[in-house]
Amino acid sequence: AQSVSQHNHHVILSEAASLELGCNYSYGGTVNLFWYVQYPGQHLQLLLKYFSGDPLVKGIKGFEAEFIKSKFSFNLRKPSVQWSDTAEYFCAVWGGATNKLIFGTGTLLAVQP
Amino acid sequence: DAGVIQSPRHEVTEMGQEVTLRCKPISGHDYLFWYRQTMMRGLELLIYFNNNVPIDDSGMPEDRFSAKMPNASFSTLKIQPSEPRDSAVYFCASSLSSGWDEQYFGPGTRLTVT
Numbered sequence: 001a002q003s004v005s006q007h008n009h010h011v012i013l014s015e016a017a018s019l020e021l022g023c024n025y026s027y028g029g030t031v032n033l034f035w036y037v038q039y040p041g042q043h044l045q046l047l048l049k050y051f052s053g054d055p056l057v058k059g060i061k062g063f064e065a066e067f068i069k070s071k072f073s074f075n076l077r078k079p080s081v082q083w084s085d086t087a088e089y090f091c092a093v094w095g096g097a098t099n100k101l102i103f104g105t106g107t108l109l110a111v112q113p
Numbered sequence: 114d115a116g117v118i119q120s121p122r123h124e125v126t127e128m129g130q131e132v133t134l135r136c137k138p139i140s141g142h143d144y145l146f147w148y149r150q151t152m153m154r155g156l157e158l159l160i161y162f163n164n165n166v167p168i169d170d171s172g173m174p175e176d177r178f179s180a181k182m183p184n185a186s187f188s189t190l191k192i193q194p195s196e197p198r199d200s201a202v203y204f205c206a207s208s209l210s211s212g213w214d215e216q217y218f219g220p221g222t223r224l225t226v227t
Contacts, residue, residue, distance in 0.1 A: 044206075103157075104155065
C-alpha cells in the first residue's frame with residue numbers, strides 16, 4: 001500500500017539554523033508531491049508542490065524541496081529558520097494507483113528565538 | 114472568497130449522541146475532502162466527493178460515520194452514535210479541478226466526545 005514516512009516527529013532549532021525535514025514515500029509510479037504547513041491555531045496551507053520538471057522546487061517563505069526519484073524522497077529545506085517558522089509540517093503524496101492524497105504523520109518544528 | 118468554511122469550530126458531546134459537522138467548499142471547486150487528524154494516526158482521508166458524488170469512502174472508519182453532499186456548496190459529516198475514540202480534529206478541504214491538485218483546507222472542527 002502507498003505510504004508516506006516522516007522520520008522526524010519533533011525538531012527543535014535555534015533561529016538562523018538550517019532545516020531539513022525528511023519525507024520518503026513508497027510508490028513506484030508517477031507521483032505528485034506536496035508539503036503543507038499548519039501554523040499554530042491555523043489551518044493547513046500549501047508550502048510547495050512538485051508535479052514535474054526541475055526536481056528542486058521553491059515554495060513560499062524561503063522553503064525549498066528536492067525530489068530524488070531514486071531515493072523516493074522529497075525532503076524540505078530552509079537555509080535559515082525564523083521563530084515564525086514554528087509549525088507542523090506535513091509531506092503528502094498523490095500516486096495514480098490510489099487516486100488520493102496520502103499524508104505523512106507530520107513533523108512539529110519549534111524554533112527558539 | 115472566504116475560503117473553506119467549517120462549523121462548528123468546537124464540539125463537545127456525550128458518548129452516544131449524534132454529531133453533525135458542516136462544510137462549505139470554495140465556490141467553483143469540484144472536489145471536496147473530509148479528513149480526520151489525531152495524534153496517533155495523523156491526517157487521514159475519510160471520504161471525498163467529485164461534483165457532489167462520493168468517489169472514495171474507504172477511509173470511513175465504520176458505519177457510524179456517514180457523509181453527504183446535497184449540493185455543490187454544502188457537505189456534512191455525521192457520526193451516530195459518537196464514541197470517545199472519535200475525538201479528533203476533522204478537516205474539510207476542497208480543490209479546483211482534480212483530485213491531485215492543491216487542496217484548500219478549512220479551519221477544522223475539534224470534536225470531543227466524553
